[in-house]
Amino acid sequence: MYTLLDAEGRPYLSPDPGRYGGHRRGRIYGRLDCPSALRALSRGHYRAQRVFFADEATAVRAGYRPCAVCLPERYGEWKAAQHNVSR
Structure with a gap:
């Protein structure tokens, strides 16, 4: 069980x-093969x-943001949305 x-x-x-x-403290999610996460783990x-997380949608609903290293497109979309919210 997981x-x-x-x-x-x-x-x-x-x-x-x-x-x-x-990463619970940073509220960041990414691929299991993310180079940044693997370096930190090593x-x-x-x-x-x-x-x-079972899937990406669950991570987002739980309040986590995409990783800039392994999910750069999604991170860019998230970052743009954050910029629009703060205006």
């Missing part, structure tokens, strides 16, 4: 692994704050 977060950010058990990983950082 522990994933739902759209409200609550953990639940799933027989399927998550398709996206995230240095021993990040692991305690690591979370997983």
Whole structure:
């Protein structure tokens, strides 16, 4: 069983692994093969704050933003939307 977060950010058990990983403190989600996340994990950082999501939509609904490194297009869209909100 795998522990994933739902759209409200609550953990639940799933027989399927998550398709996206995230950082709880930074509220960032990205691909499981994200170079930035893998570097942090290899240095021993990040692991305690690591979370997983079944899909991207769930990560977004839980309040996480896309990673600029592994999801640059989605990050750009998110950043533009944030800029429009702050106007």
